[in-house]
Amino acid sequence: xxxxxxxxxIRNLDVDYGFGRDAVRAVRDVSLTLHRGEVxxxxxxxxxxxxxxxxxxxxxxxxxxxxxxxxxVYHPPGGGEPFDVLSLSDGQLREFRWAQTSIVFQGAxxxxxxxxxxxxxxxxVLRAHEPRMTARARxxxxxxxxxxxxxxxxxxxxxxxxxxxxxxxxxxxxMALALQPQVVIMDEPTTALDVVMQRQILRELIDLxxxxxxxxxxxxxxxxxxxxxxxxxxxxxxxxxxxxxPAGELYKDSLHPYSDGLLHSFPALRGPRRELTGIAGSPxxxxxxxxxxxxxxxxxxxxxPCAQTVPVLGVPVSAAPGGRGGRAVACFLHEIQPxx
Amino acid sequence: xxxxxxxxxxxAPTGTAPDATPGDHDERRRRFRFIQNPKAATxxxxxxxxxxxxxxxxxxxxxxxxxxxxxxxxxPSSKHWFGTTHLGQDIFSQVLVGTRGVLYVGFxxxxxxxxxxxxVGVTAGYLGGLTDEGMSALSNxxxxxxxxxxxxxxxxxxxxxxxxxxxxxxxxxxxxxxxxILRAQTLSLRRRDYVEAARASGEKTWRVILFEIMPNLxxxxxxxxxxxxxxxxxxEITLAFIGVSDVSEWNWGTILYWAQSxxxxxxxxxxxxxxxxxxxxxxxxxxxxxNFGIDEFVNPRLRDSGGQKIRTVSGSVRMRVxxxxxxxxxxxxxxxxxxxxxxxxxxxxxTVSFGKERAT
Numbered sequence: 063x064x065x066x067x068x069x070x071x072i073r074n075l076d077v078d079y080g081f082g083r084d085a086v087r088a089v090r091d092v093s094l095t096l097h098r099g100e101v102x103x104x105x106x107x108x109x110x111x112x113x114x115x116x117x118x119x120x121x122x123x124x125x126x127x128x129x130x131x132x133x134x135v136y137h138p139p140g141g142g143e144p145f146d147v148l149s150l151s152d153g154q155l156r157e158f159r160w161a162q163t164s165i166v167f168q169g170a171x172x173x174x175x176x177x178x179x180x181x182x183x184x185x186x187v188l189r190a191h192e193p194r195m196t197a198r199a200r201x202x203x204x205x206x207x208x209x210x211x212x213x214x215x216x217x218x219x220x221x222x223x224x225x226x227x228x229x230x231x232x233x234x235x236x237m238a239l240a241l242q243p244q245v246v247i248m249d250e251p252t253t254a255l256d257v258v259m260q261r262q263i264l265r266e267l268i269d270l271x272x273x274x275x276x277x278x279x280x281x282x283x284x285x286x287x288x289x290x291x292x293x294x295x296x297x298x299x300x301x302x303x304x305x306x307x308p309a310g311e312l313y314k315d316s317l318h319p320y321s322d323g324l325l326h327s328f329p330a331l332r333g334p335r336r337e338l339t340g341i342a343g344s345p346x347x348x349x350x351x352x353x354x355x356x357x358x359x360x361x362x363x364x365x366x367p368c369a370q371t372v373p374v375l376g377v378p379v380s381a382a383p384g385g386r387g388g389r390a391v392a393c394f395l396h397e398i399q400p401x402x
Numbered sequence: 403x404x405x406x407x408x409x410x411x412x413x414a415p416t417g418t419a420p421d422a423t424p425g426d427h428d429e430r431r432r433r434f435r436f437i438q439n440p441k442a443a444t445x446x447x448x449x450x451x452x453x454x455x456x457x458x459x460x461x462x463x464x465x466x467x468x469x470x471x472x473x474x475x476x477x478p479s480s481k482h483w484f485g486t487t488h489l490g491q492d493i494f495s496q497v498l499v500g501t502r503g504v505l506y507v508g509f510x511x512x513x514x515x516x517x518x519x520x521x522v523g524v525t526a527g528y529l530g531g532l533t534d535e536g537m538s539a540l541s542n543x544x545x546x547x548x549x550x551x552x553x554x555x556x557x558x559x560x561x562x563x564x565x566x567x568x569x570x571x572x573x574x575x576x577x578x579x580x581x582x583i584l585r586a587q588t589l590s591l592r593r594r595d596y597v598e599a600a601r602a603s604g605e606k607t608w609r610v611i612l613f614e615i616m617p618n619l620x621x622x623x624x625x626x627x628x629x630x631x632x633x634x635x636x637x638e639i640t641l642a643f644i645g646v647s648d649v650s651e652w653n654w655g656t657i658l659y660w661a662q663s664x665x666x667x668x669x670x671x672x673x674x675x676x677x678x679x680x681x682x683x684x685x686x687x688x689x690x691x692x693n694f695g696i697d698e699f700v701n702p703r704l705r706d707s708g709g710q711k712i713r714t715v716s717g718s719v720r721m722r723v724x725x726x727x728x729x730x731x732x733x734x735x736x737x738x739x740x741x742x743x744x745x746x747x748x749x750x751x752x753t754v755s756f757g758k759e760r761a762t
Binding site: 082118119122123124125126127129130133148149152155259 | 670721722723724725726727728729731
C-alpha cells in the first residue's frame, strides 16, 4: 500500500441541475485528487455541492443532473492505463461501479430491501459481478465480509428489520467492500446513528482501510468527525472547493475564513478554550450566486477584490515551503503560488 | 435578491428552477406545461377532435344516418366515404352522428362514478371506524354486482331507455372499484406527518380532506375518471351491439349491431365495422394517453425521470437514473431561436470551465 499515488483525480468538474436557462450550477470547476489508501473528507453546509460532487463524479446523479464538463480519471491498481470515468459507455460504467468504486449512500440504513434477507442481498452483488463464483464461495465471502465489519455470521439470515441501525449500517459497509473496490465513497453514512455508534463504525472503517488498502471519500457536514478520522479535508462552499489541507493542519490553522467559521462552530474537547462564533447568514442561492467569491457577503474579512473576481484554488505561499504540501486555498487573503 | 432569503432554493433544485425573474417565456411555458408532454398532447388533440365531432357531427354529416339510399352495401367512394349499409345508409354519417351519444354516455357515467367514488372512498378512508365498515361493505357489494347484465335487465325492463338512463346506470354500478383505491390511498395519506400537522393545528375535517388529502389524490381520481369513461364507452357500445339500447339512436355500437346482424363479414363489407371499431380504439387510446399525461403532470417525480432528452451536436442524450449524462458545452446545439454564441476557434477552450476562464 503506497500512500501518495493518485487513485481518482477529478479535474475541473462542472455539474448542473437542469438545462439551458434554468440550469443551476451546483458544482463548479472542482479539482480534487484522492490518493491511494487515503481518507479524504469533504465538508460543507447543506447545499454546498458535496453530495452533488460525489454523485456527479460517479454519474449517479438523478435527472435533471447533468455533468457539464471536466474529467474524473481513475487509476486502476497495478499500474493499469488510467481512464476517464465520464467517457465510459453504459456497459463499462456498470462493470466499473462497485468493483472499482462503491458508494455507501446517505441514509444507508434504509438502503436495504426490507423483504429480502441480508445474505440474499449480499450474494446478489457477487452474483452480478462475479458470475463464475460458486454458490458456496459466495456464501463464504458473505460470511467473511460480515465478520470483517463485526457482525456474527448467524445474523446472515436476518431480515433488515431484525438488525439494529448500527448493524444495518455495517451491512451496508460490508456490501460496499464486497468486490474489493479501490475507492469507497461515503455520503453522510453515519448521520442517522448516535455518536457512540458513529465513532465505533468509523474506527472500524479506518481499520479496514488500513488492512485492505482502499481509499475513502467521506462526505459529511460534521467537521469535527472529519478532523478526527480523515487524512485530508476539502471544504466546499457554493459548489466550489475553497480549501484543501491535511486534517491536522486545517484544524490548527485554517486559511479560508469559511473553514475558520466552520471550525469555530463546534467546541473542542481538549486544548485552550475558544470563542464559538458560527457563520452569519445562510448558504447562497445556487441560481443567483453573488459575484466574485461566493462567500464574500457572509465573510467578515472581505475586501475589494472579493466581490469582483472569483478566487482560484492554489497553494498558498505561506504554507508551501514548510508544510507537507497538499494545502490549497481559494481566498484573496492568501497569496498563492502560480500552479506550475 | 439576497442570498439569505433564497437559500432553500439552492438545496432543492427542481427541473424548472425557481427563477428570480419570471419572464414572458416562462409564464407561457408554465401554462402549457401539460400540453408539452407528448403523450398528453396527443391524447388531448385526439379527444379534442372527438369532442368537436360530438358537437358538430350531426350538422356536418353529409346524409341523415337513417336515410335509405339506392346503393346497397357499397364500398367506400367519394360519395360515401365509409361506404353504405344494406339499406343504403351512409356509414360516415352514422359514425359522425354516433360520436355524440358515445361521448355523452362515457363522460356522464365517468363523472357520476368519480363523484361517488370520491365521496365514498375518501370519507371511508379518512373517517374510519363504523363509517368505514359500512361504506366498505357497500362498495364491496357494488363491486360484485355484475354491471353489464344488470344494465341489460334494467334497460330492457324500463320503457324508453335513452342515453342518459344508460349513463346513469353505468355510473351507479362502476364507482366501487375507484372507491376502494381511493380509500386505500386515503388510509395511507391520513397518517402522514403533514396531515397530522394540519389536524394538530386545528384545521377542520373538511379542510384537511379538501386541501391536504385531495390534492394528493388527484392522479388517482383522474385516472379513475378516465378508466371509468373507457369502461362506460365500452359498456354502452356493448349494449348497443347486443341490441339492448334504443336502435333508433345512432352510436358506434348500433353500427356494429347492424353490421353483425347483416353478416357484414360474410359479405366482405369491411367498411361497415372497421370505421366504428377504429373510432372506439382511437378514443380509448386518447383517453389512456391523457391518463399517462395526467399522471406525469400531477406527480412531479414521474415527470422528471421521464427520459428527458438533450439535443447535442451528435444526436441526443437521454437523462436516465443512474447514468448521468455528460454534456460538455461544445456538444450543445444552441436552442432554436436563441442568439448563436460566438463560435470558439479552439475546441479545447470550450471544455474549460467557467472558473478557469476567469482565472487565466
